[in-house]
Amino acid sequence: MARPPDKDLDDAISRATLRLLGQVGFGRLSIAAVATSANTARTSVYRRWPDKEALVLAAVRHEFATPHATIDTGTLRDDLLAQARALAERLGQHAGVLSGLLTAIRDNGELGRLVRAGIVERDREIMTGAIDRAIARGELRGPVDEIVTSVPMSLLFARIVLLDEPLDEPYLIRMVDTVVMPLFPLCRE
Structure with missing residues (x-):
């Protein structure tokens, strides 16, 4: 049976992704660094997103999709x-x-x-x-x-x-x- 989604972990990963993106840029961003920054394992990130592009897309979508x-x-x-x-x-x-x-x-x-x-x-x-x-x-x-x-x-x-x-x-x-x-x-x- 699959684990239920963990919104707090998803949010932590998203925040870590955006923070690191701002610090090192897209080219130098790594899943390992995001996982470390979010205090989770790389496997937790890969379970949610298959690669860096998908992770960044999700983080950007989450951050910029708020209604005005x-x-x-x-x-x-x-x-x-x-x-x-x-x-x-x-x-x-x-x-x-x-x-x-x-x-x-x-x-x-x-x-x-x-x-x-x-x-x-x-x-x-x-x-x-x-x-x-x-x-x-x-x-x-x-x-x-x-x-x-x-x-x-x-x-x-x-x-x-x-x-x-x-x-x-x-x-x-x-x-x-x-x-x-x-x-x-x-x-x-």
Whole structure:
């Protein structure tokens, strides 16, 4: 008879995988190191996942698949700033993981799709919702070019992952006020 799943052990393995991924990157990540970090045996990891790729996919899926709350402050600027704060917090928590995944995302199609769906597409959906609400309130005229929805994520990702600079409140305000909001001038009524 098979053992019942052990959620605590699964969570410990997932956390260890992400922590090590952020420290050593995908290429140097090993099942043995994950098992040691999670205080379990390698066989416990292999019983759950056949290889490193499956383990990382499961850990990323677990971490980035959480649902998002709708941000609706009543104005586009404040929605964008609240979204930037939430995204900055998430990216700040996972900057090392994302750095460790950069090559793997490009080389592994499924992993790339998972990260894009969990971070990039989710952020675009939130921004699209903010834009749609602004149009409904009469703040903007539609339609807004889809490329605009990628700008905040791109700036925040580049700053924390590539430049290793903080995503602090003054930066978030400057980004929204001097870069993102000016993308909408032709849409304002």
